[in-house]
Amino acid sequence: MAIIAVACEKGGAAKTTTAMLMARDIARRGQTAVVLDADISGGATTWAQTAEENGEKLPFPVISVNLPQLKRPRIQTMAGKETWVFIDTPPSDTGVLQAAINTADLTIVPTQTGDADLVLALETYAAAPSALLLLTRVKQRTNSAKQAMRRLAEENIGRFDAVVPEREAIRRLYGTDGYDKLDYPMVVQELMDFMEQEAPRW
Ligand SMILES: Nc1ncnc2c1ncn2[C@@H]1O[C@H](COP(=O)(O)OP(=O)(O)OP(=O)(O)O)[C@@H](O)[C@H]1O
Numbered sequence: 524m525a526i527i528a529v530a531c532e533k534g535g536a537a538k539t540t541t542a543m544l545m546a547r548d549i550a551r552r553g554q555t556a557v558v559l560d561a562d563i564s565g566g567a568t569t570w571a572q573t574a575e576e577n578g579e580k581l582p583f584p585v586i587s588v589n590l591p592q593l594k595r596p597r598i599q600t601m602a603g604k605e606t607w608v609f610i611d612t613p614p615s616d617t618g619v620l621q622a623a624i625n626t627a628d629l630t631i632v633p634t635q636t637g638d639a640d641l642v643l644a645l646e647t648y649a650a651a652p653s654a655l656l657l658l659t660r661v662k663q664r665t666n667s668a669k670q671a672m673r674r675l676a677e678e679n680i681g682r683f684d685a686v687v688p689e690r691e692a693i694r695r696l697y698g699t700d701g702y703d704k705l706d707y708p709m710v711v712q713e714l715m716d717f718m719e720q721e722a723p724r725w
């Protein structure tokens with residue numbers, strides 16, 4: 524079992540999208556994934572329900588969880604051993620956010636590239652024992668993206684090499700069983716490589 528928290532204090536950073544599309548890609552590869560929805564507003568749960576109502580049942584479960592359930596043994600009971608667990612977290616409930624990143628093997632911090640976005644993303648990054656930033660909704664070839672990448676390199680902040688551009692095709696996947704074929708598969712591959720190197724118990 525690998526537990527991946529998807530967390531960022533900034534709202535709208537693409538946490539839910541990242542958790543759902545990474546789990547979806549893992550299912551596409553024939554592996555087992557589960558999304559734990561730790562956000563009381565239930566974005567991941569609504570995504571799964573909407574898909575199901577439209578006759579598109581997702582190939583992985585989305586389970587709503589609360590603070591005391593965010594402990595490794597509890598998660599293992601809910602999710603099973605051979606599973607990639609993604610915890611979708613709320614932007615502002617710091618108790619839930621901290622519990623998720625403490626229990627996780629790795630925290631993925633999705634963030635847009637603006638200065639105001641990075642301030643909050645780096646706070647989440649610093650609060651996590653093991654974390655990687657994921658640049659999302661990137662408007663490529665803009666100064667903002669270039670500056671962010673330069674700054675992260677200078678400050679030695681760990682990040683995914685893959686970046687997720689702002690794409691209408693990704694936005695439209697909300698509430699469907701569709702999967703992203705271009706960007707999230709590269710993020711998942713990097714995650715798998717990282718986990719193999721850094722967390723041999725997986
Ligand atoms: N790569 C992308 N390209 C275009 N739109 C995107 C992309 N990623 C996410 N979005 C859109 O951005 C919005 C915010 O994404 P999402 O709900 O995943 O963020 P969040 O961090 O979970 O937000 P919250 O903090 O409210 O939980 C959604 O409308 C989503 O469809």
Ligand SMILES: [Mg+2]
Nearest residue numbers: 538539562566
């Ligand atoms: Mg969300």
